[in-house]
Structures are given as C-alpha cells and as structure tokens.
Amino acid sequence: MLAYSLQFFSELDPADFIIVGAISVFTIVSIILFIAIVLSRLYHIRQAVHFEKNSETINNLLLEILFNDKNHVDLMEDKKLLRLFSIPQFRAQLMESVINLHQNYEGEYAESLREFYVESQLMADSFVKLRNKNWEIKCKGIKELTEMNIKRAYEHLVELSKSNHPILKINALNGCIKINGPQGIIHLAKHKYTIDLWTQLNIIDALKKTSLLDTQNIELLLESKNNSVISLGLKIIHTFKLFEKQSHVEALLQHKHARHIQQEAENLLVNFNSYGKEIN
C-alpha cells in the first residue's frame, strides 16, 4: 500500500502532486477528526460508567465515616479500598465527593469529613495542587483547602493572591477570606496590580459568606496607593455598613484622588448620612 502510494505520488507532475497531496491531507485529517469525535464520545461513556461504579463505593465509604464513626485507618483494612486509593481517578472523585459533602454539613459530621481529608492524605494532594504550574490546578487546590478550613494554607494563599492571573487571584483572595475573614484581604493594601470590578465583587461576595466579621484594619485599604484597592475598601465599607469607618472615608477626601474614587467616597458619605437620618 505504502509502496503503491509512493509510486503514485512520484509519477505525478508538480501541480498534480500539490493538489492530490492537499486532498489526501484534508481527507486523512477529516478521518482522524471523525475518529477523535467517536473516541471522545466513547471515552465519556466509559468515564460515566467508571463514575457510577466509583460513586457506589465512595457513598458507602462516606456513610461509614459519617454515621459509623469509622476513620481512615479502619477503612484501609479493606484491601479493595486500599487498591482503589492508589488510583488517581478514584482519589479525584473521592476528593470531589468529600468536598461537596463538607459544604452541606456542619458540626460533628463536618469535623469527621475534615479528619478523613487530613488522614487520607487528600489534604497532601491539595497542597501538591498549590505547587502545580497550571493556574487551574492551583485553583482546585485552593478550593479544597479553604473548604476544609486548613489554616496552614493561609500563607500560601496570600502568596498566590499576589498573582497577576485574575482567576487565580480571585480564588486565592476568596480562600484568604474564608480562612481568615476580612483580615485575609488587609494585605491587599500593598497590592500593585489593578483589581477589576469583577474581582472586587467576588471578594465582597466571599466576605458576605464568611461568619468571621472582624473588620478591624479594613480601613487600611483606603490608604493604599492602588486606586482599585481604595475602591474595594469603599465598597466593603458601604456593603457592610461599617459606620465606624466614616472618619477614614472623610480623611480620604482630604487628599487628592482620582475623580471616580472621590465620587465613590462622596456617594458613600451621602449614603451613610441618609441611613443616619432614617435611623434617627
């Protein structure tokens, strides 16, 4: 076949060679793409089957942890589970299930899941993700560690929040807030990159979800040299109605700032004054 093809092409004149060559390339690439589509569909079907199979095992495992007080050591007595734990796909699915379940539980159940996360080395997997070169893997690691409230991760998150990658920055800042409340963003006062409105709203949303409401030093954001950080500080003060920070906003107006910052600060004061009147 190959010999025949080589002979066929060698007998073509240059113009024919180019056209026939191009037709052959187009046809071969089309066939490859078609096969890729079929394989992609088959892969997804296989994945779904594996997922189903693993789901059953994982659900049983999590039931044991939550309701039968089993820990990782107890579970590892089962040889089948021990083998499954070494399979990356299984660990990834287990991680997702543990994290999702943890989001829905509080108190003792949440603590059991957290213990399992630490003992089963899933936490170590999350830390490895933080060191990955790809930002999206880092984000996954951040999500896992912050959901489990691993305080040790905080310093890593502060470092990652200095990134110039917008999504990694948002996730790292959200993680800082989740672990350390509003104090988790005070370091932004020294942030050098612009924090766009989308990131600012994500930070405020993360603050709304946290139960920690220690807003001490949040006014430091107003002293930043970065206008976007000042704007974030003003939005936080406004959103959480931090009346006690009013003097800092007034102080901000004493100095010359960009027009939109000036405007935002003035609007905030007008808002605070009208709230004050309503309360009185």
Added chain:
Amino acid sequence: MGSSNLPFPVELYLGIALAYAVTIMSSYLYLAFLSVKELKAYLKRNSFENYEVLLSSEYAPFLSIIAPAYNEGLTIEENVKSLLSLNYNHYEVIVVNDGSKDNSIEILKATYDLVPLQLDKVGSIPTKTIKAVYQSQNPAFNKLIVVDKENGGKADALNVGINISKHPYVVCIDVDCILDKDALLKLVKPFMETSHKRVIATGGVVRIANQCIIKDGRLIEVNIPDKLMPRIQVLEYLRAFLLGRMAWERLDGLLLISGAFGAFDKEIVVACGGYNTKTVGEDMELVVRMRRYMHEKKLAYTVSYIPDPLCWTEAPESLDIFNKQRSRWMRGTIETLWEHRIMFMNPKYKLLGLVSVPYWTFFEFFAPLAEVIGILATLYFILVGMMNWHYFFLLMIFVYSFAILFSILTLFTEERTFHKYTKVDDFLKLLGAAFIEPFYFHPLSVFSAFKGYVDKIKGTHSWGEMTRKGFNKKL
C-alpha cells in the same frame, strides 16, 4: 486551463483565482486555530467563575434590554414574560412596538396592565414619533416599559429604546429569540473585567432553535432539524460562531455583533449617534462605527465576545425567506463597508483597517462575486474548448475535501466544548449535512448573496418579511 500555452489574461485569471482560494482557505484554518485556542482558554477560565456573585451585588451593572417588535402579536406575550424572568436583578425591559399592524400593543396593554407613563427625560438620537410610553401597574412587571411608535424599522426602534433607557448598558435583542436564563450574567461580565481598556460592546453566540423544544420561553431540549435547509444552517452557525468570531475577538478585530443579542456601552452608542437607520445591516454598522469612533478619539477600548450558546433563534426554512435574509445581510455588508471605506487599508485604524475591514471586503463582500465569476469563466472555457477537465475535477475535489474537513473540525470543536448535540442521531444528521452542503446549500447562499448585490444596485432598502414558523412548545 492548466496547460502552459494559455493566453496571458487566462493565465493571469487562473493565477489570481488560485491565490484567492488558497488565501481564503488558509485564513479559515488560521482563524479556526485561534478560535480553538481561545475557546479552550475561555472554558478553563469559566469553570472557576461564580456568576451568582452578580445576583447578590448592588454593584452589578444596570442594564436596559431593548426588544423591537413588529407584528409579533402571536408570540409577544410569552416572549416578554421570558425576558422579564431572566436571572439578573438590575435590568429593565423596553419593548418597542414599531408601528405593528397587528394587535401587539393591545395584547401588551391587557396582559401587563399597562398605563401611560410621562417621561421626564428622553435621549437625543433622532427617531420617528413616539405615540405613547406605558408602564405596568402590576408590581410584578415593574421592570417593563412599552413604547408605541410610528413604524421606522428595526434601527429606529432600537434608537427609541436607547433614548428611553435609564441604564448605562443597553442589551439589544430580537424579541422572538430564546435567551438562556443566565444570558445577562454572562453578557455583562466582560464590562466589569477590563480596567485598562473600555469594553464598548459584548456579543454572544446565536444558535438555531428550529425543532428544539421550548417551555415557558426557555429552551429545554436541543434537537437538530429534520429539514435540510435549517439543519445545514445549524452547521453554518456553528462554523461562524465557534471557529470564526472567537478568533476575531482574540485578535481584537471583531466587526459584527449579532443584532439578535448584543450589549453595548450606552455612552459610546449615543456619542456615535445610535443605530444607522439608513442601512439594513445596522448591527454590523454600529459596531464598526463605535470602533471607528474610539480609534479616532484615541481611546483604549475592546469588543468582547462570549462563546457560550446564550441565544437561540429560528432559521428560515423556506427558500424565499432564506433568499430575503441573505440578500439583506449582503446589502448590510456592502453599506457598512462603503460607509466606512476610509478605514480600508488605513494604518490609522491599525488591525481594524489593515486586517478586519480588508478581510470582510475580500472574503465576505467579494467571495460570492468571485464564485459567480468562476462559474462564468468555467462556462466560457467549456464553450471555447479550453477546459482542462483533469484539473477541473481535481480542483473540485480539493475544494470539496476542504469544505468537509472544515465542517468536521467544527463538529469536533463543538463536541469538545459545549457538546449541545448529545444524541448520536443529531451528530449523524450534522455529519450528513457537511457532505451535502457544498452541493445544495452553498450554491443557494451564493445566489442569495448575489441577489443582494443586485438589490443594492436597484436601490432596494426593504428588510423583507421574516415569517416565523414558531418553536415547538412543550405544554
């Protein structure tokens, strides 16, 4: 054809035609490569985004949806309800009844309990006379404003909406489009993301909804149409939106945001004078004019594009309506390119002048003409006995195999990204369409586009009726 003893003009023509074909094919492949790269990056980014942030934030941008309606009485009640139930808080819906001859306005008044509204301030874009403005007495519909005006065309209706809108961003849509529930959340995000460049417009992907199942104004089941004409248009839209516009966004050279679904920075729209009522391609013309304005004012800006399938529309199923639509698209292209001819190959407009506008001129405006010239030349060669059938068939197979390759690449991209056509039957239907398209649909589109040239020369300015068949509804 193909032999070396051909007269010089013939050789020259053949050389130019070959160079043109190779350039257009290479540009398609290059744009596809860029699109796939950008799509992958977008999907990766998007998997970490939490759009619900916008639902609970008082800082989420305020939007005005403008939906022009002309003789939409049959569907207007349901369409407006679907617009009022989008997943977003800070928005108003302005329905502009553009002098409909049917009972659209009566239906709106009765359904939404409308009462006249006195406006304090109206914008400055000149428009036809507004007969009345209404708002609902029912607090459940407090986002709704209805304008009744003299007929002036889609562009004029949109300008009225812009004049009345209260908010800084306007979302211009076709009232009969089916929007994804999260469409606004996704459309508005680019306006908040860039801080060093002003985002002046954002567009979303439009997909074909024929034979899809719609319930309460929402798409609940995606299907591929059985009829060949709309089925091939599904493939055509996929190619254009997945493998074309994403690349132009990456290059920052996007010239067209579909009139069916796009958001604009109102301040810039107003500064540019709003939609041009003298063209039938008002959607493309506005984007080009806004970009030109930003360049001339030396303001940093960009036009963004969302690849998610957010807007679903009905494609023409009859040849007659298809012809009218494509003729209008071609006239719109000609009018826009002519209106902004100063930008053509003008380095002052950077990539826009040196790449985008020339690309549209050579490969969108000129392509149908080049094909017609090709057909005439082929007939001439046959008549004078100069036809080299060997090369004729070889080149035909070359072009056909490229068309198939490009369509399969589109299907592969869809498969690896949004994967909306999950049924094997649907995939096979699309694959079949890829093989039939070059023989059936392509000649029809060339004919319709050529009709656009003729209509333009004749001075036709009409839109042509776009009779909708309506979607399959699940009760």
